[in-house]
Amino acid sequence: MLVGLALIVTLLFVAAGAATSLLVANGAEEIAGSEPYCIQISDGASDYRPARVWFDLSIFRMRAKHDGPLYMQHHAILVVGEPANARLYHWSYLRRTFEPGVLNGQIEGRGPAITCLQVRDFVGKRLALIPVSPDSYYIRYSGGETYLIPTVWQAEWSGGSRPSLLLATTAPDFQPLNRRLMPAEFDSNSVFVTWDPEWMLSLMKDPPGGEIVEQSSEFGLMKTKTITHGKDGKEYVGNGYLAYDDGHGVNTTIIGCGTPSEAVPKSCQHRFINKGRHFYFRHRPEDVPNWQRMQQRILDLMASFEVHRRS
Numbered sequence: 001m002l003v004g005l006a007l008i009v010t011l012l013f014v015a016a017g018a019a020t021s022l023l024v025a026n027g028a029e030e031i032a033g034s035e036p037y038c039i040q041i042s043d044g045a046s047d048y049r050p051a052r053v054w055f056d057l058s059i060f061r062m063r064a065k066h067d068g069p070l071y072m073q074h075h076a077i078l079v080v081g082e083p084a085n086a087r088l089y090h091w092s093y094l095r096r097t098f099e100p101g102v103l104n105g106q107i108e109g110r111g112p113a114i115t116c117l118q119v120r121d122f123v124g125k126r127l128a129l130i131p132v133s134p135d136s137y138y139i140r141y142s143g144g145e146t147y148l149i150p151t152v153w154q155a156e157w158s159g160g161s162r163p164s165l166l167l168a169t170t171a172p173d174f175q176p177l178n179r180r181l182m183p184a185e186f187d188s189n190s191v192f193v194t195w196d197p198e199w200m201l202s203l204m205k206d207p208p209g210g211e212i213v214e215q216s217s218e219f220g221l222m223k224t225k226t227i228t229h230g231k232d233g234k235e236y237v238g239n240g241y242l243a244y245d246d247g248h249g250v251n252t253t254i255i256g257c258g259t260p261s262e263a264v265p266k267s268c269q270h271r272f273i274n275k276g277r278h279f280y281f282r283h284r285p286e287d288v289p290n291w292q293r294m295q296q297r298i299l300d301l302m303a304s305f306e307v308h309r310r311s
Contacts, residue, residue: 113159
């Protein structure tokens with residue numbers, strides 16, 4: 001009896017998933033007509049990613065992230081037309097169809113990231129029955145910047161009102177990690193990119209913490225040395241570094257280094273701005289002399305990912 005009940009539940013599960021998948025696929029094809037299109041989904045845990053298998057279009061997979069009753073994204077987005085002038089639609093379970101428009105779609109640079117590539121007959125050409133791991137991730141931000149990033153970099157991204165990109169790598173050489181990056185390691189073993197240079201520039205308005213004991217120039221940077229007296233009675237030395245236009249496309253560099261420890265050997269927080277992008281990573285104090293080389297390595301890496309399309 002239990003086996004029979006389990007079989008019935010499984011068949012109902014498969015039927016419900018298949019019904020939703022067909023409904024979504026037919027709705028997308030009806031809207032797109034002869035134009036190229038693609039479908040990207042939310043799985044309730046991460047940002048949008050392209051639908052790759054039929055099950056991705058099911059009610060069990062297309063689930064938007066939400067905070068209580070407030071949804072932070074759509075269950076799925078239909079992208080129709082050429083990349084430069086694509087039209088976006090969102091899936092509605094209530095209406096059982098794709099509706100025109102998306103969250104923040106009318107705000108320049110704050111629409112969702114597009115992670116699928118439009119082709120004619122997307123459902124027939126791109127959806128498989130068995131999942132296959134991709135070798136790269138396509139990410140087109142609403143501001144127009146487009147990247148094709150090999151999966152070895154373990155990229156994580158977000159579009160919308162706070163676009164960002166994370167790459168699993170570490171200073172000073174910034175090579176791909178040979179292991180899976182865990183969330184607790186993100187801060188020390190990644191490069192984090194956001195499109196909020198104004199926030200970084202606001203850091204320059206805050207006075208340095210602690211007592212300023214020295215101001216000088218070192219490694220082509222303006223240096224401020226401070227001492228902070230801890231509640232444990234110890235003195236903690238901090239070094240802050242600042243540079244404006246470096247002559248190589250970097251507008252501003254801010255580096256703050258605390259006293260390294262066994263638990264936190266990468267005690268320097270390094271930020272710089274380039275082309276409206278705010279880069280952040282951590283490194284050891286002994287890497288400060290190579291600040292320009294590290295920044296250029298990151299910029300070269302981003303340039304190698306960038307996809308240039310005709311508008």
